[in-house]
Each structure stands twice: as C-alpha cells, then as structure tokens.
Amino acid sequence: MGDTIEKVSIIISKGSLDGIYPGLIMANGARAEGIDANLFFTFFGLDAIHQKRHDHIKISTVGNPGLHLATWAGGLPGVSSVMTHYMEHKMEALDIPSIPEFVEMIADTGAGLYACKASVDLFGLSEDDLIEQAREIITVGEFYDMAAGGEIIFT
C-alpha cells in the first residue's frame, strides 16, 4: 500500500448527534479529496438514514462527560433537547448542514450508503423505512467484500 488512501469504508454505529456527525464529516471529506467512500449504518446508527428519525437526532446528555454537565442534570427532562438545539444553532452559524441534508449531500458525492441487515432485522425495519439514498441492506460479509482493499473506520 502506498502513502495515499484510495478508499474508506466508514461504519456509523451510534444514534446520537455526536455519534453520527464524525462519520459523516469523514465520508464527505474523503469524497472531496477524491477518495472512494462507503458508509455502513449499523445498530442505532441506522437512525441517520431512517426516514422518520433522521431529522430528530439528539445529543446524548447522560453519561457524556465531554459536556461538563453534572450527571444528574443530564438526565433531567428536556436537557437533551435544549443541548441539541444549542448545538444545532452553533452548527448552523458555521454552515454545517443538518443530518438529513448532510446525508443527502454525501449520497450526491457518489458515496454508497448501506444499512446493516442484522440491525434492520433487529429493529423490525424494511427498506421502506429508510431514506431513498440508502442503496441497499447488506450483510456484514457483503460489507467486507465492499471494503476490501481500503481502510475501515469504525465510529
């Protein structure tokens, strides 16, 4: 392997705002550099491509020491919504797209968006629940076939 990256396969496994954005930013950034990118959404990360949920992704305020909130405060009703709103406001000021817009943009860059079959089965979902840009529901084996020869990034 040379000193350039030709392909990345990024796994998004978490369903919180802070769990989803990093993988999206890495995928989008890869495409902008001319690197092939595939996104594989598994477990709660599936929410990022779930039609009814991808516009309601929240930041995790419980068990998230990075927020520097008292543990008890993070669990109070509404705190997660308020923090999410605050974060979205800051992101908008920096012109960072919302998750639905970002996912659509990444699909437009030619990156592949795939859903994990085990997770889709576990949550009782079907292709109809996913956004149209999600190309396919694939198995972990198919994921490895697709990722062959590139880098795999788990988030």
Added chain:
Amino acid sequence: MPTRTIAGATVDVNDEGFFTEPEQWNEDIATELAAESGIDELTPDHWKVLEFMRSEYFEKGTGPTVRVLGKTSGVTVKELYQLFPKGPAKMAAKIAGIPKPRGCI
C-alpha cells in the same frame, strides 16, 4: 518554494502542486492542468466552477468548500463530482490556480 512550468509560464506552487501565487494563473494553464488531471476538455460548466472558485478566493482569501460550491455556484454537488471526479475541492482548486481550500465540510 518549488516552481514549475505550465503552458510556457513559470509559476510558484506548493509541494502538492497548488498555486501559491494565484495571479500567475491563466486560462491556458488551466487547460493544461485539466488535461494532466484527466479532463480532456474544459466545458462551460467547468469554467463556471473555476471562475467561481477564483472569485471566492480573491474575495474571501480562501477557496470555497464543495458544500459552498454546491449551494452558491449554480452547479449542484452531484454535477461537481461529475465535472471533477477526483474530488472537486482538490482537483478544481488546483486547476483554478488557487491554494487548496481548508474547510472540513
């Protein structure tokens, strides 16, 4: 700082081949750089993107990211990737003769 000769002109570039003095750029240079990157012919859409990138650079001091290009240049993100398959941010900035845009999104 390295220099290189493109279309008969000697220009200043960085280690990655991006222009450090965008004023040294001209359209013949763009055509030659495009051919080097595998674009045989620069279409009017290519020029639209290149000119937009240059005007943004001179106005703001940094080239636009793909997102900004898609929102404001009149060329969609999908089309940008068709025009510049090896990554619009990298490829278009190089051909447009401006430093590589530093945005993350």
